[in-house]
Amino acid sequence: MTPLSVRFWGTRGSIPAPGRSTLKYGGNTSCVEVRFGDEVFIFDSGTGIRELGLDLIKRADGAAQRGHVFIGHTHWDHIQGFPFFVPAYLPKNKYTIHSVKSIGESFETIFRRQMGINYFPVEVGDMSSQLDFNHIDTSPFEIGDVKVKTSFTNHPGVNLAYRLDFEGSRSVVYLTDHENHASFSGDSELARRQDRAIEDFCRGADLVIVDSQYTEEEYELKKGWGHSRWKDSVALGVAAEVKNLALFHHDPTRTDDALDAISSEAQKIATAAGSSAKVFCAQESKEHVL
Amino acid sequence: MTSSKKIQVLVIDDDEAMIELLEGCLSKIGYEVTTAPDGLKGINAAEKMKPDLVILDLLMPGMHGFDVCQKMRENPNLLDTKILISSGKGYAVDVKAAKLLGADDYIVKPYEIQILFDQVEALVGKP
Numbered sequence: 001m002t003p004l005s006v007r008f009w010g011t012r013g014s015i016p017a018p019g020r021s022t023l024k025y026g027g028n029t030s031c032v033e034v035r036f037g038d039e040v041f042i043f044d045s046g047t048g049i050r051e052l053g054l055d056l057i058k059r060a061d062g063a064a065q066r067g068h069v070f071i072g073h074t075h076w077d078h079i080q081g082f083p084f085f086v087p088a089y090l091p092k093n094k095y096t097i098h099s100v101k102s103i104g105e106s107f108e109t110i111f112r113r114q115m116g117i118n119y120f121p122v123e124v125g126d127m128s129s130q131l132d133f134n135h136i137d138t139s140p141f142e143i144g145d146v147k148v149k150t151s152f153t154n155h156p157g158v159n160l161a162y163r164l165d166f167e168g169s170r171s172v173v174y175l176t177d178h179e180n181h182a183s184f185s186g187d188s189e190l191a192r193r194q195d196r197a198i199e200d201f202c203r204g205a206d207l208v209i210v211d212s213q214y215t216e217e218e219y220e221l222k223k224g225w226g227h228s229r230w231k232d233s234v235a236l237g238v239a240a241e242v243k244n245l246a247l248f249h250h251d252p253t254r255t256d257d258a259l260d261a262i263s264s265e266a267q268k269i270a271t272a273a274g275s276s277a278k279v280f281c282a283q284e285s286k287e288h289v290l
Numbered sequence: 291m292t293s294s295k296k297i298q299v300l301v302i303d304d305d306e307a308m309i310e311l312l313e314g315c316l317s318k319i320g321y322e323v324t325t326a327p328d329g330l331k332g333i334n335a336a337e338k339m340k341p342d343l344v345i346l347d348l349l350m351p352g353m354h355g356f357d358v359c360q361k362m363r364e365n366p367n368l369l370d371t372k373i374l375i376s377s378g379k380g381y382a383v384d385v386k387a388a389k390l391l392g393a394d395d396y397i398v399k400p401y402e403i404q405i406l407f408d409q410v411e412a413l414v415g416k417p
Contacts, residue, residue: 100354101354101356101357103356103387103390103391104356104360104387104390104391137352137353137354137357138351138352139351139352152348152349152350152354154349154378154379155381156379156381156382156383156384157381157383157384157387158354158356181378184380185378185380185398185399185400188400189307189400190305190307190308190378190399190400191378191400193305193307194349194378224380224381226381
C-alpha cells in the first residue's frame with residue numbers, strides 16, 4: 001500500500017506566535033503537509049509553508065516538484081507564508097492552488113493581491129514555477145487516485161473544509177476555521193442538522209485536523225468569531241467515530257503547558273465517551289503515519 | 291405587479307425541512323412558491339421564471355450562496371428580483387457581504403415565521 005503521512009508545519013491560528021512558551025507546539029500559522037507516496041498535498045499556506053518549502057527542496061534533491069495546495073480561505077493566517085515558499089520560485093516546479101471564490105472576488109485575485117507591489121517586492125507572476133489556480137466549489141473531484149471532497153464551514157465569509165480519500169479506505173479531513181453551529185446560533189433542529197452534516201463529512205476518517213481555538217472561558221467572549229471550543233471539537237470527533245483527532249488552529253495566546261493540559265483532558269473526555277480515537281493537540285514538525 | 295398575477299417566490303435551500311416549511315407557509319398565505327435545492331439549479335430556475343423574490347441560503351452543496359447572489363445581480367434580466375439571504379450564519383461580516391453583493395435583506399435562521407413574512411412583505415408586498 002502507498003505510504004501516507006501527515007506532517008504539521010504550522011498549527012497556530014490568527015497570527016504567528018513565536019517565543020519561549022510555544023517552542024513545543026510551534027508558532028507558525030496554518031500549514032499541513034499530506035504525503036501520499038511521492039505526491040504532496042498541502043493544506044493552507046500560513047507561515048509554516050516557508051519551512052515546508054525548504055524541506056521539499058532538500059527532499060527533491062534537484063528534481064522537479066509537483067504538488068497541490070488547498071486553501072480554505074484567504075484570511076492572512078492561511079496565505080501569508082506563500083511569498084516565502086521557495087519551490088514556487090523554481091522554474092521546473094509546478095503547483096496547483098485550489099480554493100473557492102470569496103466575497104465578490106476570485107480567490108486568485110485576492111491571493112495575488114497579497115503580493116501586490118505595495119505589500120511585497122515580488123509579484124505572484126514573477127514566481128518562476130508554473131502556478132495554476134483551480135477555482136472550486138463543493139462539487140467533489142479527483143486528483144489521480146485521490147478523491148477530494150469539500151464542505152463550506154461556519155466562519156465569517158467563505159471557507160472550505162477538505163477531505164482527501166486515499167486507496168485502502170484511508171482519509172484525512174482538514175476542518176479549520178469552523179464554529180460549531182449549535183454553539184453559535186443556539187440549539188435548534190436546524191443547527192443540529194448542520195452539525196450532523198459536518199459530522200458526516202468527518203465520518204470514520206483516519207485523521208481529522210479540527211479547529212479548536214478556544215477554551216470555554218474564551219468562547220464566552222469570542223462567540224461568533226468563527227472558531228470552535230476544543231470541547232466541541234472533541235465531541236465532533238467522538239460522534240464522527242474518527243480514528244485520530246488533531247486539535248488545531250491553536251490560539252496565539254495558548255502556551256505549550258496549556259496545550260499539554262488540553263491534550264491530556266481531551267483524550268480523557270474522548271475515552272470516557274467510549275471512543276477509541278487518539279486525541280492530541282497538533283504539534284509543529286511532528287509527522288503522523290496513517 | 292398586477293393584482294391578477296401571484297407574487298412569485300423562489301426558495302433556494304438544500305435543507306429539505308426548510309424548503310418544506312417555507313413552501314407550505316408562503317403558499318398558504320398566497321405567494322406562488324418554487325424551490326431549488328442548490329445554487330446552480332436556483333440560478334437556472336430564476337432565469338426562467340424571473341421571480342419577484344429569491345429567498346437564498348448560503349451554505350449549500352456546490353456554489354456558495356454569495357456566488358449565487360452575485361451571479362443573479364450580474365444578470366440584467368433579474369434586476370427587478372429582490373434577494374433575501376436566509377442563513378444560519380449570522381456573522382456581521384456576512385450581513386455586510388450580502389449587501390455588498392446586492393442582496394436586499396438578510397434573515398438569520400432559525401427565525402419566527404412571522405418575522406420572515408414581515409420581511410417578505412416589506413420586499414415584495416402582500417400576496
